[in-house]
Amino acid sequence: MKSILKWILILKSLAAVYSLEPFTIFAAGSAVTSLFIATVSIFNNRREPPSPSSSSSPPPTPLPPPTRDDECSEEYFKDGISYLKQDLDTNVFGQDFAIELIAYVVRSHFNIKYPQAPLVMSFHGPTGTGKNHVSKRVAETLFKNGIHSKFVHHKIATKEYIRNTKHSLTEFKTELSDFIEKKSKLCERSLFIIDEVESMPEGLTDVLTPFLDYHDKVGDQDYRKSIFIFLSSVGADMLIDRFVNHYKNEKTRETVPLKDMANLIPTIAYNSPGGFKNSKIISKALISAYVPFLPLERKHVKQCAEKELRKCNAEFNNFTTESIANQLIYDPNNYYSTQGCKTIPSKVGIYC
Numbered sequence: 001m002k003s004i005l006k007w008i009l010i011l012k013s014l015a016a017v018y019s020l021e022p023f024t025i026f027a028a029g030s031a032v033t034s035l036f037i038a039t040v041s042i043f044n045n046r047r048e049p050p051s052p053s054s055s056s057s058p059p060p061t062p063l064p065p066p067t068r069d070d071e072c073s074e075e076y077f078k079d080g081i082s083y084l085k086q087d088l089d090t091n092v093f094g095q096d097f098a099i100e101l102i103a104y105v106v107r108s109h110f111n112i113k114y115p116q117a118p119l120v121m122s123f124h125g126p127t128g129t130g131k132n133h134v135s136k137r138v139a140e141t142l143f144k145n146g147i148h149s150k151f152v153h154h155k156i157a158t159k160e161y162i163r164n165t166k167h168s169l170t171e172f173k174t175e176l177s178d179f180i181e182k183k184s185k186l187c188e189r190s191l192f193i194i195d196e197v198e199s200m201p202e203g204l205t206d207v208l209t210p211f212l213d214y215h216d217k218v219g220d221q222d223y224r225k226s227i228f229i230f231l232s233s234v235g236a237d238m239l240i241d242r243f244v245n246h247y248k249n250e251k252t253r254e255t256v257p258l259k260d261m262a263n264l265i266p267t268i269a270y271n272s273p274g275g276f277k278n279s280k281i282i283s284k285a286l287i288s289a290y291v292p293f294l295p296l297e298r299k300h301v302k303q304c305a306e307k308e309l310r311k312c313n314a315e316f317n318n319f320t321t322e323s324i325a326n327q328l329i330y331d332p333n334n335y336y337s338t339q340g341c342k343t344i345p346s347k348v349g350i351y352c
Contacts (some may be wrong), residue, residue, distance in 0.1 A: 068222070070146040072151060074189035080142040081110050087141045092130050094300035095340070097258040098291050105289045106142075109227070116213045118226040120286055122197075124235040124265050125211065125293025128340020131231045135193045138229070142191065151187040153179070157199040157275065173207040174286075180211050181221065189223045197232040200275030212286040225286035234272045235265045235292070240336075243295055248333050258292050265290040295336035303326045304341035304347060320351060 006068065069077055083101035092099055109119040123131040136147045143149035155161075161172050184190050197205065210218045212228065239261055246256050265289070269276035276282060296304075305324040309316045324347045329338045 006241075013105055017158045020110070026270050036218055046185075064318070072189060073332075074308065076144065077110060077189060078144060080297035081107055083258065084138070084141045088134065089135055092134055093136055093303040094253075094296045095134070095293055096254075097256075098130070098134065098293055101262075101289055101291055102138070106138065106227070106281065115224045117286070117288075118223050118228055120212050120228045120229040120230075120288045121289050121291055122232065122265070122269070122289070123291045123293060124269070125233055126236040126241055126295055127339075128337065128342030129293035129296055130341070131293055132195065133341075135229045135231060137226075139191055139193075142189075149191075151189065152191045153193070155184045155192070155194045156177075156194040157194070161200045161204060161275075162276070163201045171222045172201060172204050176204065177207045180208070180223075181219070184211075184221055184223055184226060188222060189227075191227045191229070193229045193231065195212060195231045197230045197276060199274065202274065202277040205275045206280045207284065209284065212281055221344050228286075232269070232274075232276065234263075234269045234276060235291070238264060238268060239292055240295055244333065244335055245329070247333070253294070256294065258294070261292045263292045265292065297329075297336055297338045298325055298330070298334070301328055301337050301341055301344065304344045308345055308348040309351060312348070314351045316351060324348060324351075333344060 002294060007044050022224070030031060034346060061162075084106055086101040088103060091130065094226065105121065125131055128149060139149065139152045140146040141234065143152055145151070147154070157175075179190065183192070201349055211223045211226075216222065216224070242261060247253075269290075270278065271280045302321040302325050305321045306316070309320065314320075324344065327347050330336065
């Protein structure tokens with residue numbers, strides 16, 4: 001306010017000097033006063049801009065950082081490995097040795113942060129003893145989408161690599177090599193299941209040697225964390241003969257020398273017609289574990305039937321499982337089912 005009075009006095013002095021009219025002096029003073037009041041009013045009514053915390057609308061949520069596919073993460077695999085043995089015990093019958101061996105080598109492979117080579121298992125045994133079933137259980141426990149995972153790859157030799165066809169061995173080798181290379185790029189923990197190896201042309205498995213060998217990389221790809229499972233009936237006759245002789249000597253299934261049988265399989269496979277014949281993956285010792293599957297007895301067939309009946313929530317008793325078991329064919333001594341559990345699913349439909 002003192003500033004206003006000061007300016008009015010200045011204007012009066014100027015009026016006195018230049019003989020200005022009183023009205024002019026009053027108008028000028030009023031203008032100065034109005035300007036000052038307006039300025040004060042604006043200043044007093046000024047508001048601070050709202051802080052982010054007092055804003056009514058929340059700030060935008062930042063986009064999450066890109067991540068790898070959960071199904072291919074190390075954390076996911078660790079969860080699956082922890083109950084692989086339990087899953088096999090629950091879903092596989094009569095193959096205690098195979099379950100122990102498979103659970104052990106898979107767990108060992110995953111416990112090594114930087115394995116020197118892929119895990120390569122070869123399952124051998126008669127039809128219906130659980131080779132294919134176990135390979136699927138491995139996939140189910142290791143991958144979120146199980147056997148249907150985009151990281152699980154299944155080849156059936158009788159469908160894709162038929163011997164004595166117009167396709168040459170070179171064409172088969174190129175296709176199989178390109179397949180492994182392409183699919184492995186999806187996930188370093190890829191699972192490859194190659195079924196009915198005995199039906200593959202001789203020499204075809206040699207193309208797998210670089211992928212299974214002790215290499216840091218093949219090209220620009222590291223295959224050392226992958227798993228390969230071969231399924232074959234090679235060695236089945238030896239396993240059946242030794243199993244029968246063991247029972248004829250009134251010994252139990254638990255005392256069958258399966259470790260000795262497993263040690264015989266590489267020699268038998270190497271000299272048998274098919275994909276393992278003179279194979280480099282055998283001669284170079286690239287198969288981590290040969291897993292023998294014993295013939296299944298009647299009690300195992302009943303266990304398979306019971307599991308299938310539970311799947312469809314059927315009511316059953318011992319008479320039901322006995323009736324199903326009676327429909328299967330057994331060896332002359334009635335020691336084992338010649339079809340294992342392979343045809344059980346087709347037998348239980350009437351009870352569901």
